[in-house]
Amino acid sequence: MNHTKLRLIGVTVCAVLRGDSENRLVRTFRPRRRKLGPDLTKIYERLKDEWSIAEHGSTLNLAEVFGNENPVCLEIGCGRGDLAVSFGPAHRDINLVAIDIHTRGIANILQGIESQSLTNTRVVEGDVLVLLKRFADASLSEVWVFFPDPWPKPREQRRRLLRPDVVREISRVLKVGGVLRLATDIEDYWRKSVAVVAANESFEEAEFSRPEWRVETVFERRGINEGRQPIDIYWTRL
Numbered sequence: 001m002n003h004t005k006l007r008l009i010g011v012t013v014c015a016v017l018r019g020d021s022e023n024r025l026v027r028t029f030r031p032r033r034r035k036l037g038p039d040l041t042k043i044y045e046r047l048k049d050e051w052s053i054a055e056h057g058s059t060l061n062l063a064e065v066f067g068n069e070n071p072v073c074l075e076i077g078c079g080r081g082d083l084a085v086s087f088g089p090a091h092r093d094i095n096l097v098a099i100d101i102h103t104r105g106i107a108n109i110l111q112g113i114e115s116q117s118l119t120n121t122r123v124v125e126g127d128v129l130v131l132l133k134r135f136a137d138a139s140l141s142e143v144w145v146f147f148p149d150p151w152p153k154p155r156e157q158r159r160r161l162l163r164p165d166v167v168r169e170i171s172r173v174l175k176v177g178g179v180l181r182l183a184t185d186i187e188d189y190w191r192k193s194v195a196v197v198a199a200n201e202s203f204e205e206a207e208f209s210r211p212e213w214r215v216e217t218v219f220e221r222r223g224i225n226e227g228r229q230p231i232d233i234y235w236t237r238l
């Protein structure tokens, strides 16, 4: 068998194996399809290649991605992108990677990158459970999980983002002294997260305080209007 054929077989086997392992992922989001509208579609199509990081691929060299050695934060589940759009311009010496599975927020952030001339913000349209594998050990300064999907029913709780396997991967990619942040208005979510992170044994004890830069999102406002109080927690990587 010649070299090209062997390579093709190798690539196919890798793709099949990758597909299998991803099919086995316990997904943490609800699939949704909403159209962007003509203006946002144009912005998305024009800017996505320039400012996106692919969900799949080899280990990221973040200094190369951003063109500097500044600290890098990861926002998991950026939703409509409100936080990324406000954080980027106010913290130009911090790099931010914002990920969501849904396109609308990604498009909003791309619009913000252009209108505010941001060079410190990148987007990923995809699943963070896949993306996390691309970060080198101890390469991130902060990981943010703000108002993750609550998955309240007991049989759904295995879909929560802050579960043991994901916390293990987050602890791998955080630098010593780095920070994992959670905001949620579901008491059961934060109490169980405190237990999951404590069991991981790579973090200091949970501390409770809201970062001043965490803007209120539509999601948070809706919870407050329905009588739920948000709580902010952070853990420092040992």
Ligand SMILES: C[S@@+](CC[C@H](N)C(=O)[O-])C[C@H]1O[C@@H](n2cnc3c(N)ncnc32)[C@H](O)[C@@H]1O
Pocket (backbone or CB within 6 Å): 027, 028, 029, 030, 076, 077, 078, 079, 080, 099, 100, 101, 102, 126, 127, 128, 129, 146, 147, 148, 149, 150, 161, 217, 218, 219, 220
């Ligand atoms: C309830 S929303 C909150 C959005 C935003 N953080 C806020 O505070 O308004 C949770 C978001 O997390 C995203 N999400 C859930 N699991 C994800 C995953 N595995 N990878 C990327 N995004 C995910 C969902 O698509 C959704 O947009």
